Amino acid sequence: MGKVYLVGAGPGAPDLLTLRAARLLGEADIVFYDALVHPDTLKLATKARLVDVGKRNGKASTEQRFTNRALVEAAKSHAVVVRLKGGDPMIFGRAQEELDALAAAGIECDVVPGITAAHAASASLGVSLTRRGLSRNVAFVTPRAGEGQSPVEWLAVASAADTIALYMASTQAHAVATDLIAAGRTPDTPAVFIENASLPSERRVVTTLQALRSGPTPSFEGPAILLVGEVFRELSLSVMEHEAELRLAVTERCQAKSA
Incomplete structure (x- = not known):
């Protein structure tokens, strides 16, 4: 053998x-x-x-x-x-x-052992999954059930954790966000999708639970992991500020052209 x-x-x-x-x-x-x-x-x-x-x-x-x-x-x-x-x-x-x-x-x-997607995504974002005084635990969960299996009871574990790493959840983002908000997470809780973590083709979608619940579900070609929690608040604010600056720049250019 x-x-x-x-x-x-x-x-x-x-x-x-x-x-x-x-x-x-x-x-x-x-x-x-x-x-x-x-x-x-x-x-x-x-x-x-x-x-x-x-x-x-x-x-x-x-x-x-x-x-x-x-x-x-x-x-x-x-x-x-x-x-x-x-x-x-x-x-x-x-x-x-x-x-x-x-x-x-x-x-x-x-x-x-190998490096799991949540660790690679955390490293790429430069955001620790745990942080003193803010996040003292992390839950690795998946809402997906195999064929013929009963629904996964992931919500109780996820809602009790400070930071959540959701595997194989990209196609269920709307339902995941809806369930987490219903379980007590605030709608403005930051959420980050990372597609193809660690590769040159890596893509990030920084959003909130409310946006995932009410807006269109992001589409991905490669494997994507969803990270949720307050540790991503600064990243979310940074992205929002950058988007606001881009909108302002576009507005100013349009006003300059019309003048």
Whole structure:
């Protein structure tokens, strides 16, 4: 029997891989990788066979039971099997299902942590998820339930936290904002979407719960995480001031032309 490694690929940027993750990719005989893993990260697996087992919402995806079975079979004929997961394997990465399947088959497995999206987004924004006197706890939640599963009871946990990191919530922004306000969050609570955190294509949408509840839902091509909390108040005010300055500049130009 070979050994399986559940490896975190991080939020996207290849140079955010851990040294252990990079070493194991170079040693791997076969790599089962997620849909969002960066192509340059896959290039580190110089001698491995690459197998796409990615999942994307609304698109054709590999069923989890197939991935579990494929990992077990691969370990029977390969010494080093890498299961490369976006972000951190243990944060909304279905790692436990794969760990259980491997344990049931008697296959040894190690987990190599990766940087999760909330940490990458926080670092990119330059805003700490915790702050003395303002935010002493953070909740990592997702409102999305898998096919055939009961609705996720995320609201009680989220409403009790100072800062909230919502994974896989971009298509449910209106409902999320409505629920959080109903649970006691003020409508002007800052909210920030970060798409493709850590990559050159990163995009930010700085808004509020009220705007998400009453306005159009932002659309994203890449993975986006929603961060909510008072720690983002200064960022929100800065964006508002910048937008006000732009509006003033446009008004002044229009007045100069008409004069």
